[in-house]
Amino acid sequence: MLVLDIFIHLILLILFPPFLIGFINKVKAWTAGKQGPSLFQVYYDIEKLLKKGAVYSSTATWIFKAGPILTSASLVCAGLILPMMRNHSTFGFTGDLIFFVYLFALGHFFLLISALDVGSSFEGMGASRGAAFGTFAELALFSALAIFCIPAGSPTFKSVFTALPWKTWGFAHPAYLAGALVLLAVLLTENSRLPIDDPNTHLELTMIHEVMVLDHGGPDFAFILYSSSLKLLLQADLLIHFLLPFPSHLTEEGVLLLLSGILGIGILIGILESVTARLRLQRIPQFLIGAFILTVLGLMISFYRGAP
């Protein structure tokens, strides 16, 4: 059973992420009344990129080439710690939640410096924005996670997910609702979705994530596409674990919960992207600081009314 669990976990980590992006695009197309690209479009894109050669800037060092690899590796490592079909992962340990967030930060760091490696003003701009918004997102993320960690007594996925009061509709507590909303805001920011960044735009001046990877091509860009879809999957997975009661053993129910939860998040993002406009760049820090303040409110509720 354990082997099967690890096997499915790995398969999900390696093969599933691009599907989620394809699914979101399909939802967006449907909402707009269009046919839209295939559900498997991102797989085709990655396949095409993997077959290509590469062009490197004469300015770039090995950091430019290593960036996508290091980012992918740290995200896969983070994905192994995060529970998927169960309420804990085989590889989890005490304090793994902090390790998980910091592996994300490690990936982010390498993406940022590989953007600066080509000496382009556009990529510098993207890195500057990515770093700024990433900082505020990390603040909001840790504060939101703190709300959930209080009853568990430890920043550990296993104890957090088991300590949530599922019997009494745990997440309906206002503090938890605030935490979940903030996690969603962080997910949208870190994955450059609307209203933070429009994944469809291709104007360098307004982009955040895409502009950081302008000079990447071929297999390197395939790694970037893969790692960014993996990042989305992991954060969606993190969010639904706070909203749905996952079993402690590998069961069909767990798989079903995972798939429906992830696709639910996909539909939510798709609809959100269809009905919202981009925020002005100056508004994004305010959006994220607002999210942080929401977590402070949540913490205050926990503090004065007692932890749920």
Next chain:
Amino acid sequence: MQVLILISLLILGTVPLLILFFAENEKLILAVGTIGNGAACCIGLTAALGALITGETCSLKAVWSLPLGKVAIGLDPLSSFFLVCIFLVSGLSVLYGNGYFSYEIGKKKLKSPLIFSSLLTASMVGVVISRNGILFLMSWEIMSLSSFFLVTFENERREVRRAGILYLMASQAGALLLFVLFALLNRNSGSFNFNSFHISYAKMPRTADLCFLLALLGFGTKAGFWPIHIWLPEAHPAAPSPVSAVMSGVMIKMGIYGILRTLLFLGTPPLWWGGVVLGIGVVSGILGVLHALTEHDLKRLLAYHSVENIGIITIGIGLGLLGKALNNPVVTFLGYAGALLHVLNHGIFKGLLFHSAGSVIHAAGTRNMEELGGLYRFMPVTGSAFLVGSIAICGLPPFNGFISEWLLYMGGFIGSSHFFSTAGELLCLTAVPALALIGGLAVTCFVKAFGITFLGNPRVNIPVKIHESNHSMLIPMILGSFLCVLIGCWPLGILNIITPAAAVLGGGASGTASVLKTLARVPYFAALLFILILLFSLLRWKLLQNRDVRTASTWSCGYTTYHTRMQYTASSFAEPILTPFASLIHSQIRHGKKVDGYFPAEARYEKHLGDIAHQKWFLPSIRKAVGFLSQLRILQHGKVQLYLLYIGGAFVMLLIWLSIWGGH
């Protein structure tokens, strides 16, 4: 072990004499200094590590001709731990200094930096091992003075002299408070011996409070708490790089040691002490890194990061105090162990960063990041060392900074959890978002520092030919990088030797086993990460084999004539993140001619970001004080006759006083 440490002290004391009396030849001075100090550091490091592992405690008393008690020195795990930090960072810097100062032979006199480096190391050792207040303060003053002479090495430059004076004033002001502190301790115990100092908060709360605040301010000036850090970003950049590494890596930690040692005299702390210390940590951490982001001078940037890291260490001490007040030994352990480990870690990676920054400055001749760029291709070893240091200081896994920050996060989470209804728990929780914000800002700042300095292209034509540094400078950097990875990938090894030091501070052993068990997992994840990187690299290499791989210029949006000045600069990189914090930073905007009309002529706009504590609080109040005190200049007019009159007047007053109240 104690004997070995005394031997190393003896060597450190002999080296200045040797240099002073026997050597005239600059090369010989450098060799004597390097070999002597290096040997002393090696012997000392071995002894201190041995003492820490065996958990040795000992003390030694000797008769002293001064009428202030006996010379008392001693070792306990806390002292041994700080000795390890001192000898490690000083040792690496001695080796680095050998390379660094070899470029100065024939240009400057090398006597003073080498003599005072020995004295600085010796006096820091003295601070850590003294068990007598007078000896402690003497070592403390020698430490301050010798570092003052090191800071003013390049005293032909005006800003260096100013920085030196500021440093001297700040350290003497801090020392003044320490004199009061030790006088208070002495009054209550009747002796200057550390083991007689006992002011229990339970019995004498007011006196204990006073001692606590005095220690916080007096030692905090040396440690560089915000806002009494203002000397730090001036003095560290002014000093030569090997000295900056020692000052930033270990000397400011003597302030931390002082606070920890004083806390041991004061018994069980009340809750508000923990709150205050935690608050200082949070403020220093956040404002330190914010001001680092405003800097484009490489060494000033690193100096502000020292303020930030002192903040992180202080958060740990705050958590330790809160754990004690809440009677939660696990939180106490996590706080103190995190703080101590961060003391060591910061020594290693800040030394590493100052060393590589020193190489950059030596090679390029400027500290201004806006003029640098693309240095990685010319100095790959220095660049890699700076990269390792950057990842480590950001607290990213699997490097050493992560382990200490992880311990502090655990302390914050565990201290606040379960019931979450008392003020102490709420205070513990503030450590979590604070560390998250500090971590995020540090990532931004080091992406900036590394990316702008080492990547891209040089922003101006640097007239000198850029070259990699000599081996004597590179080896300490390689060793430092190796230590960052070693501690990060094998934290249990280092934590086992930190546990006894944390136990001295009251971080009990119960409940710590589960934390240590967790850290045993870290090597596996580090290995997994490396395996994944290897696999992906192999995949990429395999795919690109026999494919068309070309080199072209960077995409510049269709512009045909790319210019290196088009690159993003350090200031523009930091702008989006600084805007929301604008009220915490002092900014000065000067408008020249504005952009006007359809065909604008030359326009001018300047914006200078500065330290709010320095520019807004200290400078105006110092100016006011000087303005007020300058009225006293009427007395100081330079006329000898009138001075003689003062003396005569004073004499007459004295006689009158004696004749009226003289007794007898």
